[in-house]
Amino acid sequence: MSSRIDEAVERLTGEDHGHHDNARSVPGVYDVNDLESEGMDLEVAIETQATGWKINKSSTTVDDPSILKLHLTKPPVRRIDLLFPLGAEVTARNLRGVTIKDALDAIHRAYKKRSDDELDKPYLAGFEWDKEESWTRLVVHLQLEPATFGFVGGGKRKVKRNKDEE
Numbered sequence: 001m002s003s004r005i006d007e008a009v010e011r012l013t014g015e016d017h018g019h020h021d022n023a024r025s026v027p028g029v030y031d032v033n034d035l036e037s038e039g040m041d042l043e044v045a046i047e048t049q050a051t052g053w054k055i056n057k058s059s060t061t062v063d064d065p066s067i068l069k070l071h072l073t074k075p076p077v078r079r080i081d082l083l084f085p086l087g088a089e090v091t092a093r094n095l096r097g098v099t100i101k102d103a104l105d106a107i108h109r110a111y112k113k114r115s116d117d118e119l120d121k122p123y124l125a126g127f128e129w130d131k132e133e134s135w136t137r138l139v140v141h142l143q144l145e146p147a148t149f150g151f152v153g154g155g156k157r158k159v160k161r162n163k164d165e166e
Helices: 002-013 020-024 032-038 046-050 065-069 100-111 155-165
Strands: 079-083 089-093 123-128 137-143
Touching: 046 100, 046 123, 065 100, 079 100, 089 100, 100 123
Parallel strands: 079 137
Antiparallel strands: 079 089, 123 137
16 A cells, blocks of 8 residues: 555656656657757658648558658657648647658648648648748648659640540
């Protein structure tokens, strides 16, 4: 019985933080505000530029699901704000470093109830880090059509040729 009381007192005094201490200090994962004060630049994963992902669909619908495990930025950060062109903002968080999936999930939470015809530009074009505008935010770029690495752009010309032949 006294051990329970000791544990309760220990929790109240904060002597033992257990596993929660470790979660805050994952080596190599930074607080974005610390990076700003140290003047360290962020680099956004290039894989985000060709996801073929529609912002009102689940993050698992990306063309290449293997990119979801990659960190969104180098160096990895615990939290980053994602700013949309019209001013909306969402925050992606992960104590082990924000991954592309974390960012897509944060965006999806904000847009999942929107129908396709409500979205002017429904596809993710990528993220941009502009330290002049804001060190702690990434700007989200959207587009009308899905972008993928495999798409070269020659398909439309063939369609036009076929229409001309008919």
